[in-house]
Amino acid sequence: MNDRLAIDEVRPLVSCGRFPSKSVVGEILPISAVVWREGHDALSASLVVRRPGGLSSRTTMEPGAEPDTVHALLPTDVPGMWSFRVEAWSDPFATWRSGITKKMDAGQDADVLGNEFEVGARVLDLAVTRATTAGEADRADLLSGAADALRGDGDAATRTERALSAEVAAALAADPVRELVTVGQTHRVWVDRREAQFSSWYEFFPRSTGGWDAEGRPVHGTFTTSRAYVDHAADLGFDVVYLPPIHPIGEINRKGRNNTLTPDPDDVGSPWAIGSRDGGHDAVHPDLGTTEDFRGLVEYAGERGVEVALDLALQCAPDHPWAAEHPEWFTVLPDGHIAYAENPPKKYQDIYPINFDTDPEGIYAEVLRVVRHWTSLGVRIFRVDNPHTKPADFWNRLISEVKRTEPDVLFLAEAFTRPARLFGLAKRGFSQSYTYFTWKTTRADLVEFCEQLLAHVDEARPNMFTNTPDILHESLQRGGPAMFAIRAALAATLSPAWGVYSGFELYEWQPVTDGSEEYLDSEKYELRPRDFAAAEAAGQSLAPWLRALNRIRREHPALQQLRTLHFHDVDNDQIIAYSKVDPATGDTVLTVVTLDSLGIQEGTLHLDMAALGYDDDARFSVRDEVSGNEFHWGSSNYVRLEPWSAVAHIVSIPPCPEARRVELSYRTHTVD
Known part of the structure; x- marks a missing residue:
């Protein structure tokens, strides 16, 4: 082994190899590199893969479209830490074959080709x-x-016939002769279970699931009444239910309705103001039930095919046990008081943020204990509140340690923050990340936003939430019911992971004041029971559309991908079009969405045929998964969208048979 040959630009690579790149079980991970040497001798490369547990394999990489590039596809089938390296090597047989063929083509015969033979x-x-x-x-x-035969008698054609045959080429491809082997750097890939990339989330507050009493007053919900909301989420096709904090809520500085500082005696407070005399982060609010009741909810959800994601919010109410037992974990002001949380102009007088610099080891040990407590009760997903306000190295250490023994545990970062922080946290272990999708409403913004995500696809996975308890975008306030359908269509088809906050299906749109993204009568501060069945029976629910979107996502592997997202041109800025392809099956889906919720939009869709595996002059039949209609399409197609009837075409495109054969042939070179 030596460094005789050059290996450059190996991909995927995250932060020069400091952090592992990301993949999921079942994904076909593209590996590429640039390999080169001096002169004209043939050069090739191998991909050496080590699976979790230590089993290794070596496969020959394929030449890329650009000179000196090589690539391979790595199918990952188990979670854990994988690794790979590229080996460059001189290919003496390919060099010989090229040389002797050229000499024979130039008229040289056996009498001058003895050395070559x-x-x-x-x-x-x-x-x-x-x-x-x-x-x-x-x-x-x-x-x-x-x-x-080469050493035998006869003319050049006779002596080289066997050596230049397809059978010999195949035999040497299966086990090539390699010279000047140069071993590249080892790169790591963390492979999560499939749900880290493909999942549909539904957020609800367990305390709002109790319905109303005989006088029409909301009744505090429990883990038992929450089962009805799990049923609702499952009926809509969601596979993750995310619960805001379920812990005891502080009484000191408790917030009243609409975030007032003067609560009534029966106000329930914000669940993010965690901790009281009833316990802290490892306890459940007594009005919700017991720890065993929570375990029962997790088990019930599992029976319905739904996972429970639990909020991990590292902050405290003033009466949290940590505040009394560990005052050194907080920032103390010059006047002796502990500083409460602020995000100007927002103030959170009911919350103490933790200072991670005062006792990092003690805080780390306690948070790890808390996480282990909830995983022991069956929680495998944590939605982490504001991780960008805590040290990055803390998250790297915590998530790495949890995954060391429980590799199936996932962490979603609520990182509404600058790109460096969002992607930096993802590199350090977060399985998914909230994004700025909620604020991207124009075609130009959406395309730019998604291309940024694609540039970071090896380190971060987006989860596109349409709304949250904190975020009611202006487009939903003013766009009417069709805008809710538009935003759901975009989130569900642009990203493999997406989510909605309960009430979205009921078109809840009223802000607390003009210009605010806070909901009027926010559920963060009061109970908000909902009657989903009555709304749907009255035709005042988006539930049928949400069911359809989640069904289409399950039926089409293409929509479970991010790497293959590709935008197509439409001569109308109020319409956006994009496709996805599943490398394993060839499944191809094209989505066309109107961005106008109030009027008809039409235009000509110009397909990038090469991205779909077709020649420019090809014609094919497509099926609209929304309406069931079939169309005969080519490179240019008329589209028309009426928001009161259909905000999107989600079109299934048959894979080109020839393109499919090439893809499958290519994939068979990468085997365990």
Whole structure:
């Protein structure tokens, strides 16, 4: 082994290899590199893969479209830490084959090609030895016969016929003779379970699931009444229910309705003001039930095919046990008081932020204990509140330690923050990340936003929430019911992971004041029971559309991908079009969405046919998964969207048979 040959620009690579890149079980991960050497000798490369547990494999990489590039596809089938490296090597047989073919084409015959025949025979001798050692007698005989022919009698064509045959080429491709092997750097890939990339989230407050009493007053919900909301989420096709904090809520500085500082005696407070005399982050609010009741909810959800994601909010109410037992964990002001949380102009007088610099080891040990407590109760997903306000190295250490023994645990970062922080947290272990999707409403903004995500696809996975208890975007306030359908269509088809906050299906749109993104009568501060069945029966619910979107997502592997997202041109800025392809099945879906919730939009859709695997002049039949209609399409197609009837076409495109064969042939080179 040596460094004789050059290996550059290996991908995927995150922060020069400091952090592992990301993949999920079932994904086909593209690996690429630039390999080169001096002169004209043939060069090739191998991909060496080590699976979790230590089993290794080596496969020959394919030449890329650009000179000196090589690539391979790595299918990952188990979670854990994988690794790979690229090995560059001189290919003496390919060099010989190229040279002797050119000389023969130039008219040189056997009388001047004696050395060339022997050079080729000696390479084949090496291949025979390898085949014999491997116990592959048939391959050894094939190669030995080709070497004997080169050393035999006859003209050049006769002596080289066997050596230049397809059978010999295949035998050497299966186990090539490699010289000047140069071993590249080892790169890591953390492979999560499939749900880290593909999942549909539904957020609800367990305390709002109790309905109303005989006088029409909201009744505090419990983990038992929450089962009805799990049923609702499952009926809509969601597979994750996210619960805001379920812990005891502080009484000191408790917030009243609409975030007032003067609560009534029966106000329930914000669940993010965690902790009271009833306990802290490892306790449940007594009005919700017991720890065993929570375990029962997790088990019930699992029976319905739904996972429970729990909020991990590292902050405290003033009466949290930590405030009394560990005052050193907080920032103390000059007047002796502990500083409460602020995000100007927002103030959170009911919350103390933790100072991670005062006792990092003690805080780390306690948070790890809390996480382990909830995983022992069946929680496998945590939605982390404001992780960008805590040290990045803390998250790297915590998530790494949890995954060391429980690799199936996932962490979603609520990182509404600058790109460096969002992607930086993802590099350090977060499985998914909230994004700025909520604020991207124009075609130009959406395309730019998604292209940024694609540029970071090896380190971060987006989860596109349409709304949250904190975020009611202006477009939903003013766009009417069709805008809710538009935003759901975009989130569900642009991203493999998406989510809605309860009430979205009921078109809840009223802000607390003009210009605010806070909901009027926010559920963060009061109970908000909802009657989903009555709304749907009255035709005042988005539930049928949400069901359809989640069904289409499950039926089409293409929509479970992010890497293959590709935008197509439409001559109308109020319409956006994009496609996705699943590399494993060839499933291809094109989505066309109007961005105008109030009027008809029409235009000509110009397809990038090469991205779909077709020639520019091809024609094919497509099926609209929304309406069931079929169309005959080519490179240019008329589209018309009426928001009161359909805000989107989600079109299934048959894979081109020839393109499919090429893809499957390519994939078979990467095997365990």
